[in-house]
Amino acid sequence: MLDVQSFAAGQWLPSGAGARNIASAITGDVIAQAGNDALDVQAMLGHAREVGGPALRKLTFHDRAKMLKAVALYLMERKQALYELSYDTGATLSDHKIDIDGGIGTMMVFASKGRREMPDAHVYLDGPPEQLGRAGDFMGRHICTPLQGVAVHINAFNFPVWGMLEKLAPTLLAGVPAIVKPATATSYVTEACVRMMLESGLLPKGALQLVSGGLGDMLDHLECQDAVAFTGSADTALMLRSNPKLMQHSVRFASEQDSLNASVLGPDAVAGTPEFDLFVKEVQREMTAKAGQKCTAIRRIMVPEAQVDAVIAALGERLAKTTIGDPRAEATRMGALVSAGQKRDVLEKAALIGAEAERVFGNPDDFTVAGADKDKGAFVPPMLFHCADPDAAQRVHDTEAFGPVSTIMPYRDLPHAIDLLNKGKGSLVASIITNDGDVAREVTMGSAAFHGRLYFNNRTSMSEATGHGAPLPHMVHGGPGRAGGGEELGGIRGVMHYMQRTAIQGSPDILTSIGKQWVPGGTEITDQAHPFTRTFNQIKLGETFNSPSREITLEDIETFAHFTGDTFYAHMDEDAAKANPFFPGRVAHGYLLLSFAAGLFVQPDPGPVLANTGLDNLRFMAPVAAGDSIRVRLSVKHKTPRNEEYGEVRWHVTLYNQNDEVAAEYELLTMNAY
CATH class of the missing domain: 3.40.309.10 (Aldehyde Dehydrogenase; Chain A, domain 2)
Structure with missing residues (x-):
């Protein structure tokens, strides 16, 4: 008979007083026992908060994403053993694939999204900066940082692996340790999966603990930095969320309940x-x-x-x-x-x-x-x-x-x-x-x-x-009313459930220092060589190149129009252009300005810049007519490692006219060698 153990404060503990027998769904024979009323829940919480949390928060989002991917691959190689255990839950092979393969796949998705959609940093930036002062010297933006507590996950019996991993992946990506409490009826499958993850050596100490059996009075010791995520019946959810200590400390409580779908x-x-x-x-x-x-x-x-x-x-x-x-x-x-x-x-x-x-x-x-x-x-x-x-x-x-x-x-x-x-x-x-x-x-x-x-x-x-019945990690899972009023998954939205959103206010340089992303109006570094000549590791946030000016001629406009086939009247018909409320007369094509801007800031020799991969947030702010001139300011806004050979650099590009008015603004993306 299997002894389903708990992993508490760094130790495996056998079942003990209060243990319950678990029967095979197929034969009705007792195959395991789980539960130990003697677990020291305060020691578990302390271990998570004092050991697991600090270790996870030292890692960047990308470090944690890589960790999730490595754990998922480790489990994938060993999933057959989980299949064999799961048969006694009454599940078929196709059911295993929903549960076990689905759970591992969910970890892989969060690992991928963590690398692609989150920074290689410790602070997540939630939206662009907001200008709060008239001159732009006082700014604000929203950031998200990990909760400094522990997430307690209470899971249902029907998905002993997916139910755990779909909560665990966004929690660990956020930088928060977890205590997992599976339903006793299928806890032997969850315990086997937890053993694999711990034996892999890929998780920091204290990042994951397991309660096989009852939680005891653990919820009574939760504080404002902790969170509870529950899946199960509406009656149990009501009982748990009504805990006076949870309400007193405003402990986050997310519930995914049964519903009449x-x-x-x-x-x-x-x-x-x-x-x-x-x-x-x-x-x-x-x-x-x-x-x-x-x-x-x-x-x-x-x-x-x-x-x-x-x-x-x-x-x-x-x-x-x-x-x-x-x-x-x-x-x-x-x-x-x-x-x-x-x-x-x-x-x-x-x-x-x-x-x-x-x-x-x-x-x-x-x-x-x-x-x-x-x-x-x-x-x-x-x-x-x-x-x-x-x-x-x-x-x-x-x-x-x-x-x-x-x-x-x-x-x-x-x-x-x-x-x-x-x-x-x-x-x-x-x-x-x-x-x-x-x-x-x-x-x-x-x-x-x-x-x-x-x-x-x-x-x-x-x-x-x-x-119909397949919650995907990319989309939110939860629902209003009887379904619990909670929400899980949903890509990076799921990670935010384990982070605190905070409004920060200060100068552009202060916001740059906190978010590790250059904020326009902040200090510009202009005493270095052309930034295109410097490697990913050498260039710094705020490093700026200011180009010389270039006059835009009528010949430029007409040549571009005939060469590209873009003979829109605003570029070719003076009277029609003047009749348009946006233009003073014939104006340069926006894409002509972008092309000339590239010519003003590009360093043509082979160097660290490997490729231009696109641009974001393009806005044309003011028309440029024949006889006007433009210049470019190019600043390093953000850096994101991508693989062992190169990283992505996000450049803030501003085009000014001869009156120092902003004619266009956008973000340029390049891949730069280390």
Whole structure:
């Protein structure tokens, strides 16, 4: 029997007083025990705050991103061992790939985004500087820095790996240590994954701890720099968020709860269309993946009145092909629920739904299980209900059977479908299968406020779409109301949950020093050689080159117009240009100015500048006419390492006319050798 241990304050501790037995979902036999009421929770919190936090905060965002990638690759090489353990949770191989591969993939995405979208620094800049004074000597901007506490992650049983890694990746990228508390029923899989990460030696000491079993009174000792992220039932979330100490210290609490997610068959998606077939396939998949034990699973199915019988028939046909059995068997398409207790709960909730709806598929008293004893294992069949009057019903809109249970309900028109969607009082996701853009817009305007995610799919997107029930690390995961009011993932948005946004105010030089990004108006370094002759490591923020002037002639304008084919009237017709409120007469092309600007600041000889990779935030501020002149100020704004050979330099470029008025401004990106 497995002894599921905790990792506390740098030590592995065996289960002890208060340990609970864990049974196999397949056989009902006890296979593990977990829990230790003697854990020193204050020592764990202290270890995270005093050891893990400082070690993580010494690293830059790029250092932490590289760490995440290395950990993800380490786990990927060892995922087969996690697969083998996970079978006893009742999950099939395809379920493992959602959980284990999905969790590792999420870490990889955050690693990539950390390198691409965050600086190689310790401070994240949230938006551009704001000029607060008339002359530009007093500036402000928003920054984000890591919380100086610990993140306590309380996870659900259904995804013992993904549920941990999707929270852990943004937390560690932010620079905050984590204490992970998995659900006891599947904690043996989480513990194995944590062991792998710790054995890799890639994480700083104190960055990750594990509680197998109960948290004890840990939440009572959390402070204002700490955070709690919870996934599970609404009742448990309410109990946790009501902790007086959490409220007293304004501890951040993010909750992702169960919800009555729905899928809508668009009025255009009649039988025989690709959308109809796609709808049936998606519903069947969401009902049976992880045996319906997904917080994003489809619980309510909205169908036009005229399509109800066709959907019931088509969905019943697909569900009938779902082989239930030992998840290790290759032919098995749906395994068991996680435990006998979960089976009892699902059957009880299905009975409540059955009081308002007719069961049209799946009899829990008469179904076949292949390769296992259905009475000893936690097996149930997919159960499909039909609620003929969803307006009068209540249980179908507020009761979630957390298993392969879903209810079909008819709608009269699109406003009625939207009303039914919103009866869930807040959901993680709703899917709408339609090929009609007007339908998609109407549902969005009527129902987006009740949902964390709206998933649209049709014949165009179906070959690439990831599915109704797949939260992606790039997009936010969470929802209002019953879904918990929280938010996870969403790319760098997820990292911000573990950082403090602070407004800083001061001179441009002060803001430059804090953010490691040169702020216009700050000190310009002009006593160095041309910055294009200096390597990535040599150039400094604020290093500036001021070019000589160049006069713009009418011949320049006409040559450029004929050479490029851009003979827009503002450049070629004096009277028409004067009639335009933006121009005094014929003016130079904006792109002519950019080309001449490059000629004014480029150092032509081979050197550290390897490539110009683009420009950002281009603005033309004032027209330049024939006879005017321009000059360029080129300043080093920001530096970001990219690989072992070169880094990206972001240059602030300003074009002035002969009156020292700004004619254009933009940011130039180059790759520079070290």
